[in-house]
Amino acid sequence: MKIYFDIHTHTTASGHAFSTFKENLEEAAAKGLTAYGMSDHAPAMPGSAPEIYFNNFKCIRREVMGVQVYTGVEANIMDYQGNLDLNDSILKKMDYVIASLHVPCLKSGNAKENTDALIGAMKNPYVKIIGHPDDGRYPLEYERLICAAHEYKVALEVNNSSFVARSGRQNAAENVAEWLAVAKTYRLPVILGSDAHIYYDVxxxxxxxxxxxxxxxxxELVLNARKDGIEYVLNGRG
Incomplete structure (x- = not known):
């Protein structure tokens, strides 16, 4: 399967990643990607960038090294209602928003509470992607989650880093298999993300x-496998 873009990546601005925007972009170009997206962690993640960082993406060119550049954020879900750690005045400036559950930002609840949190985030009009819905530390009700993703036209991510043992996510392979089986019955578009925290993973x-x-x-339901697949997750999508 040929992949045209990767938009779940992190730079040193995330506080716990190890490569710069330039290094990541060079890797994207070397691997023949037509588009690259930078999605650093929002401020509630310890050590990550402050709000002003996300307000200054206007200085980044739209095309660099022959690669289309998109600027987004991986926002942190802060409660079981799905509220995020950046307000809409900033989120609306992003090309795309990934919303994710992270241990430093929200203690896991039961499956209903965790699913409520993700569905609440989906209701935000700027959220286009749910990041790594596969971590066994956050049990989920997959049928309900996928029904909501279908309703709100939000892509669920198959996160490459989740399959790496050192990621800390639990039972990811089994959980991904479970939710993909449900998603297939709904013909739900999915997106692949490297979740790169160092350039060679881009x-x-x-x-x-x-x-x-x-x-x-x-x-045909894998967004990265189509050049126009990125349009599904960009802000301003109809």
């Missing part, structure tokens, strides 16, 4: 592709 979604192959997931 564009590497090899484990995510293997998960899709095991699930026999239709390639």
């Amino acid at each position: 564009g590497d979604v090899s484990e995510s592709i293997k998960a899709l192959e095991r699930a026999v997931y239709p390639e």
